[in-house]
Amino acid sequence: MDRSNERRQKSSGLPGCLYALAAPAYAIRGLAALFRLIHIWRLSRNGYVECPHCRAVNALDLLATCPKCHMTEFGNRLSCGGCGTLVKAFPCEACGVAIRIF
Ligand SMILES: [Zn+2]
Numbered sequence: 001m002d003r004s005n006e007r008r009q010k011s012s013g014l015p016g017c018l019y020a021l022a023a024p025a026y027a028i029r030g031l032a033a034l035f036r037l038i039h040i041w042r043l044s045r046n047g048y049v050e051c052p053h054c055r056a057v058n059a060l061d062l063l064a065t066c067p068k069c070h071m072t073e074f075g076n077r078l079s080c081g082g083c084g085t086l087v088k089a090f091p092c093e094a095c096g097v098a099i100r101i102f
């Protein structure tokens, strides 16, 4: 009985230690998510994205179909109002080259 209690006490310190080691990774992840949100927010506020290939201006607010749930709706093409999917890229309306958002 004594031995098993001792073992339990020793092992109980391990998860906390692991969390401390993982904390910087979580912080970096959190920062990356924050920068991505700011990026999306800026794009959404501008309402358009310039094609890196032909420089055509592609509107973000239009009738778009979600690639995941295939719901078609007017609004921001970068995020689906139905399932919440974030669209990572879409084809340029002028030249068809994929425009990467993330
Ligand atoms: Zn969807």
Ligand SMILES: [Zn+2]
Residues within 6 Å of the ligand: 051, 052, 053, 054, 055, 056, 092, 093, 094, 095, 096, 097
């Ligand atoms: Zn283009």
